[in-house]
Amino acid sequence: MIDLKALRDDPDTARASQVARGADPALVDQLLAADERRRSLLSAFEQQRAEQKELSRSIGKAAPSEREAVLGRAKQLAEQVKDAEAQADAAAEELDRLLWAMPNIIVDGVPAGGEEDFVELRQVGTPRDLAAEGIEVQDHLAIAEGLRAIDTERGAKVGGSRFYFLTGIGSLLEMALLQWTLNRLVDEGFTPMTTPTLVRPEIMAGTGFLGAHADEVYRLAADDLYLVGTSEVALAGYHSNEILDLTDGPVRYAGFSACYRREAGSHGKDVRGIIRTHQFHKVEMFVYAPIEEAEAEHERMLAFEEASLTALGLPYRVIDVAAGDLGSSAARKYDCEAWLPSQQRWLELTSTSNCTTFQARRLGIRERTADGRTRPAATLNGTGVTTRWLVALLENHQQADGSVVVPEPLRPYLGGRELLEVVR
Template sequence: MIDVKHLAENPELYRASQRAREADESLVDQIIAADADRRAALQTFENLRAEQKVLSKKIGPAKGEEKQALLDQAKELAANVKAAEADADAKNQLVEDLNNVFPNLIVEGIPSGGEENFEVLKTVGELPEFDFEPRDHLELGEMLGAIDMERGAKVSGSRFYFLQGVGAQLEMALTQMGMAQAVEAGFTPIITPTLVRPETMNGTGFNVEHDDEIYRIEKDDLYLVGTSEVALAGYYADEILDLSDGPVRFAGYSTCYRREAGSAGKDTRGIIRVHQFNKLEMFIYTTPEEAEAEHERLLAWEEEMLAKIEVPYRVIDTAAGDLGPSAARKFDCEAWVPTQDAYRELTSTSNCTTFQARRHNVRQRMFNDDGAKAGTRIAATLNGTLATTRWLVAILENHQNKDGSVNVPTALQPYMGGKTVLEPIA
């Protein structure tokens, strides 16, 4: 949710943001007009209410015909007040409806355009060279007894799988290594609910009415999350935070669910694009002034994890048209996948500025120089991936050997019981 007052004072800034997103910039003028109508309707209602209060004071001491006339006037005025209130409510709802579909104001200077218009900020690591034909992650996973897609499909349908043996160990090792890093950096570990109420999903920036990626439990009106970001964004809803000692940082672990409704025919092999996966997600509450600096820190923590799994990767600045509605800016880290001859996303980190916090009414306590309380204002939120199931793809493919064995990255070995090599079981 954007700040309507700020939009009305800076309409061209928001029009430019919409153009960069390749979104409807006429929404800016619609919101401005709707807000003006809302304020006018509210003023009319308040004027009539004030008139009603004055009239009610006159009725008590009045007598006879004068009193009857005042009562008749009060009856007519009450009907007008009720109609004015309904009109103000309707116009306020229109502003809310428009605001709910208006995306976050982007950070100025990020790339404009769609998915293909990203900017590569850096490339890290040398691409592996094999003296044999490399196997893809699924073939390797099957040889290692780590991934079973066939039985996953038998039990649950397409895009489901079993991780077993060293596959299960490898994912848990990644999670433990990521959590250890997060705790060292001052994050609080947290395991989040994976079912949330519609207001929590909407408050995070997802549209439960029109987002085909979301699984809904209709009988209970609950939604399966695609990231622990959703639950964490709602954690402090309608609360006031004291951020005077610095940001509040959570490392949230959860299973995640995505319908992948728009990915028919894409990445059908293996575990790159699946309906269920596990993820360790960083989530931060901070001040609006610190949000961009925290965004850079989140990216640095993601790169620290990528260095530990020893895979080549690149960092991209995502184009405005490829941002979700909550993000003002997003960095993706994409790891090299040898058999696809391409970089594929492993992490993303988004600066959501005050967008989610405003929707959830998460405020920050303000203090004067002498330490006295000085009111509240909306906080800022950010998120970033620290480890997820998809990382297995990059590890298996980049560290494979000719015989189908896979070398375990050095930093992961303590979390794998000291294993240095994963050996085929066939």
């Protein structure tokens, strides 16, 4: 939720943010009008209620000849107060509806436009020339099937399309990635968390996932619960309606969970293998920070993601995501995309978002400052690692005989294994 006072003080920034997102700037004016109406009606209600109280106190003092008239006036005023209260409540509800519909205001420098309007910030690493090495490029699924690491056929038999089994070395490789990432995050001051994968509607809505992309979320109607697509949701709800002490610095969590996404609207897109699936595992970084430290924390999480990709020998690029491709909660988002040899394109492996105080306002999360005041905290999130990283690892480290070189940092988690070899 945006800061209503800031909107009143500077509506032009909010209008510009809406335009950059490709959204309707008229929503800002609707909000301002609704806010003005609510304040006006609330003032009228409070004035009439004060008059009602004053009149009530005068009833006992009224002369017998005047009492009937005073009682009549009191009854009339009571109806007026009731009506004024109903109008003020309705105006408050309308303002609240508009506030929940308004996406976060982007920070300075975010590119305007849609999905294709991102700005590439840098490329790191050089993709291998596999043909020059005498390697006939295979995609991750062909490699994995040779290693008996992924079984999509039986995954579809059990769960339907876009489900899979990680088998043998595939399962071990995923666990190695997850554990390696968690250990490094602990060293960086993150508290590891295993989070719920089912959350209440108010938590899902509070994080901003029930807006334009609600059709991506699985809902269990019988229990009125939602399956999370990222542990960001549970970690954002962890401190809902609490006051945090951030005077010693940001609070950082590393959440592990299974994640579920309906992939609505992606029919025919990335149907082969495990690039786009309904279920996967993920380690997610989540940070509560004073708003003044939010941008620095954002850069810190991006640096961790880049260090991970570099350590695993994956060529990648960093993009500054355009405003129209941001979720409703994000004020800025950076993606890291690894090179995918089989398709000669970049594949998103990480995202990290600065949500400023948007989620905190919706979830009632505040911080107590050094001078004793309370105010909304900033929240940030970022990918530690996901199952999808297996795609990039298998393809970028493939060998001519179908084997795969294990990146050095993962070897201790695989019993020292240096090479994943084809199962004959």
